[in-house]
Amino acid sequence: xxxxxxxxxxxxxxxxxxxxxxxxxxxxxxxxxxxxxxxxxxxxxxxxxxxxxxxxxxxxxxxxxxxxxxxxxxxxxxxxxxxxxxxxxxxxxxxxxxxxxxxxxxxxxxxxxxxxxxxxxxxxxxxxxxxxxxxxxxxxxxxxxxxxxxxxxxxxxxxxxxxxxxxxxxxxxxxxxxxxxxxxxxxxxxxxxxxxxxxxxxxxxxxxxxxxxxxxxxxxxxxxxxxxxxxxxxxxxxxxxxxxxxxxxxxxxxxxxxxxxxxxxxxxxxxxxxxxxxxxxxxxxxxxxxxxxxxxxxxxxxxxxxxxxxxxxxxxxxxxxxxxxxxxxxxxxxxxxxxxxxxxxxxxxxxxxxxxxxxxxxxxxxxxxxxxxxxxxxxxxxxxxxxxxxxxxxxxxxxxxxxxxxxxxxxxxxxxxxxxxxxxxxxxxxxxxxxxxxxxxxxxxxxxxxxxxxxxxxxxxxxxxxxxxxxxxxxxxxxxxxxxxxxxxxxxxxxxxxxxxxxxxxxxxxxxxxxxxxxxxxxxxxxxxxxxxxxxxxxxxxxxxxxxxxxxxxxxx
Amino acid sequence: xxxxxxxxxxxxxxxxxxxxxxxxxxxxxxxxxxxxxxxxxxxxxxxxxxxxxxxxxxxxxxxxxxxxxxxxxxxxxxxxxxxxxxxxxxxxxxxxxxxxxxxxxxxxxx
Numbered sequence: 001x002x003x004x005x006x007x008x009x010x011x012x013x014x015x016x017x018x019x020x021x022x023x024x025x026x027x028x029x030x031x032x033x034x035x036x037x038x039x040x041x042x043x044x045x046x047x048x049x050x051x052x053x054x055x056x057x058x059x060x061x062x063x064x065x066x067x068x069x070x071x072x073x074x075x076x077x078x079x080x081x082x083x084x085x086x087x088x089x090x091x092x093x094x095x096x097x098x099x100x101x102x103x104x105x106x107x108x109x110x111x112x113x114x115x116x117x118x119x120x121x122x123x124x125x126x127x128x129x130x131x132x133x134x135x136x137x138x139x140x141x142x143x144x145x146x147x148x149x150x151x152x153x154x155x156x157x158x159x160x161x162x163x164x165x166x167x168x169x170x171x172x173x174x175x176x177x178x179x180x181x182x183x184x185x186x187x188x189x190x191x192x193x194x195x196x197x198x199x200x201x202x203x204x205x206x207x208x209x210x211x212x213x214x215x216x217x218x219x220x221x222x223x224x225x226x227x228x229x230x231x232x233x234x235x236x237x238x239x240x241x242x243x244x245x246x247x248x249x250x251x252x253x254x255x256x257x258x259x260x261x262x263x264x265x266x267x268x269x270x271x272x273x274x275x276x277x278x279x280x281x282x283x284x285x286x287x288x289x290x291x292x293x294x295x296x297x298x299x300x301x302x303x304x305x306x307x308x309x310x311x312x313x314x315x316x317x318x319x320x321x322x323x324x325x326x327x328x329x330x331x332x333x334x335x336x337x338x339x340x341x342x343x344x345x346x347x348x349x350x351x352x353x354x355x356x357x358x359x360x361x362x363x364x365x366x367x368x369x370x371x372x373x374x375x376x377x378x379x380x381x382x383x384x385x386x387x388x389x390x391x392x393x394x395x396x397x398x399x400x401x402x403x404x405x406x407x408x409x410x411x412x413x414x415x416x417x418x419x420x421x422x423x424x425x426x427x428x429x430x431x432x433x434x435x436x437x438x439x440x441x442x443x444x445x446x447x448x449x450x451x452x453x454x455x456x457x458x459x460x461x462x463x464x465x466x467x468x469x470x471x472x473x474x475x476x477x478x479x480x481x482x483x484x485x486x487x488x489x490x491x492x493x494x495x496x497x498x499x500x501x502x503x504x505x506x507x508x509x510x511x512x513x514x515x516x517x518x519x520x521x522x523x524x525x526x527x528x529x530x531x532x533x534x535x536x537x538x539x540x541x542x543x544x545x546x547x548x549x550x551x552x553x554x555x556x557x
Numbered sequence: 558x559x560x561x562x563x564x565x566x567x568x569x570x571x572x573x574x575x576x577x578x579x580x581x582x583x584x585x586x587x588x589x590x591x592x593x594x595x596x597x598x599x600x601x602x603x604x605x606x607x608x609x610x611x612x613x614x615x616x617x618x619x620x621x622x623x624x625x626x627x628x629x630x631x632x633x634x635x636x637x638x639x640x641x642x643x644x645x646x647x648x649x650x651x652x653x654x655x656x657x658x659x660x661x662x663x664x665x666x667x
Binding site: 026027033047048049050051052080097098099344415416417422424426427430473476477478 | 571573574575576577578626627643644645646649650653654655656657
């Protein structure tokens with residue numbers, strides 16, 4: 001993985017020094033809150049419902065053990081002993097004090113981390129496939145390109161005051177685990193006639209107006225990668241609305257202007273700037289690639305794996321759900337579930353972080369990823385080590401064999417923490433996890449992704465859930481809408497369809513249970529997943545039965 | 558609120574240093590305890606007190622400038638001296654998150 005250069009370290013050091021001064025000036029009253037807000041946002045600091053929240057960047061979700069250990073230290077030293085991993089592969093600390101932020105940023109800088117541009121109207125953290133560099137279906141590792149984007153976008157002179165936030169995702173696999181079509185720019189590595197390049201989609205997004213991105217370049221040669229991305233943002237920077245922040249995202253610009261017109265402007269801009277990229281970006285990319293190719297996976301015998309697998313039911317379940325095949329024979333990709341039944345999705349205590357950091361060092365070539373499903377991935381674990389790894393995770397309460405299952409719930413912080421939220425998402429996620437554990441149906445149900453958002457901003461990605469839940473407020477009370485059939489893989493991207501009128505807090509868990517029972521009754525066989533059944537039968541069988549059992553009161557005429 | 562009714566309301570804000578939820582008292586000073594907040598029942602008075610919140614200086618320490626961030630009015634229900642919040646969000650804001658007890662206050666709302 002990438003290690004900070006001298007330039008990177010000096011940049012972060014200077015940035016932290018600047019922000020320390022800005023914090024001091026704010027505390028002493030030399031900056032008003034209005035003046036300070038854009039400055040703190042550029043450094044990832046929010047003022048939330050109860051306290052400040054610091055969002056630390058985990059570039060494209062990749063960490064080493066030293067970095068995760070430092071995050072654990074920060075959690076203990078300046079927070080309440082835990083951190084929250086997000087759907088954008090970052091980590092959030094919910095309880096820092098303002099005066100401690102400069103110390104926290106110094107502490108991060110010491111391990112090559114920062115909170116730059118995790119908020120504000122800038123290019124945010126580049127997200128990618130958590131299985132990158134290890135996936136069987138990978139064409140090329142996207143991480144060097146993600147790192148190039150990170151370097152290019154950090155403190156970019158033209159793009160520090162964009163009309164709105166800007167999100168880029170990149171994948172190198174046929175199976176798009178980065179949901180690229182739901183980002184402002186989505187980049188898919190492609191191979192065409194033996195040549196490497198990118199499919200570029202633009203204007204995807206979730207939030208109050210979910211949109212699947214439009215492909216504006218079916219094949220972009222890899223040497224044009226950076227100038228083309230810059231062209232897209234450069235064009236939008238001039239056109240994006242600044243009079244209304246709810247209509248400022250690039251997806252709205254595309255809709256208002258027309259995708260063909262937008263594409264023409266991008267191509268024009270690309271022609272203008274292409275030659276100004278004099279190859280320095282390609283040279284930088286090659287240097288970055290060397291850092292990502294330095295891991296040499298050692299061949300080893302399988303050891304006692306087969307016997308352990310045969311003898312131990314719990315281990316078998318865990319391997320079945322949490323372990324994925326690696327492109328190198330003998331190796332595996334392990335997903336450590338942070339979705340222990342009844343716990344807050346994505347939260348990890350400092351003790352758990354330290355534990356997983358040690359496991360990564362011991363078993364995964366000192367590398368971890370944070371997935372947008374809010375789990376931790378160990379990308380290079382030899383099969384012979386799986387049982388030892390599983391045993392240690394079991395002792396730490398991190399061996400839930402539920403990756404991709406109904407209790408592997410994605411949830412935003414919701415009204416419990418977020419100023420923008422309209423309903424709580426965490427208690428619902430916890431209750432659903434416990435409910436389906438108690439019903440002992442998870443393995444029988446199979447793959448079923450529930451995603452919960454606490455407001456229409458959709459940080460829980462509910463539009464992409466096989467069952468998505470949106471929390472709203474109605475007459476001062478929490479109310480939950482359900483969408484079905486969301487899907488985020490590139491070939492079959494789909495935005496979930498609204499089931500119908502919403503449900504109260506006391507109704508929503510029984511409603512979800514009922515939806516599952518309807519699926520189990522309708523499915524052709526055990527192999528047909530919830531999503532496959534939904535696609536086959538449509539929404540009507542579900543909505544009909546649900547609203548028969550949970551009739552909605554009609555409004556007075 | 559209906560136009561012919563007003564209050565009770567209090568002025569609330571966040572503390573600059575901790576982000577904690579604070580309420581304006583009659584002194585005027587700031588407190589984290591809703592029971593010490595100055596309750597206002599008149600619309601014109603609420604504007605005056607909100608303005609007071611906006612210009613407040615020197616909150617918890619004489620050596621520091623304003624600790625107040627973004628004051629605004631919060632509606633309450635008071636029934637036989639029992640105070641509750643009209644908006645669920647405000648209750649959550651006061652009592653703390655429902656997933657962990659972080660030592661703010663006992664979580665009372667299910």
